[in-house]
Amino acid sequence: MTLRSETTVEYYFKEPYLFFCKHHDMLGISEAHGDSVQLNGISSKNINDFIKTYFDIVLEDQPMLEYFKERLDKAEEAARRELYEEEVS
Secondary structure (H helix, E strand, O other), rough: OOOOOOOOOOOOOOOOOEEEEOOEEEEEEOOOOHHHHHHHHOOHHHHHHHHHHHHHHHOOOHHHHHHHHHHHHHHHHHHHHHHHHHHHH
């Protein structure tokens, strides 16, 4: 196994703007829509898991967590249905 160094980089944003590109699996953080940090390899599943954790642990909002899970299930079902309809036609 190759040894790898661990590095922590800390940035301060006065007015951060967070954005996500699902086509590139990329989370970005910019300073008032200017300079940005882009984190590649972050999937929509990673984002959804983060949101679930945020509702659960940070906000301690179980109803919102359950609603979010329900909406994800409905969106996934709709995507599966659409894929199936494309395959059938």
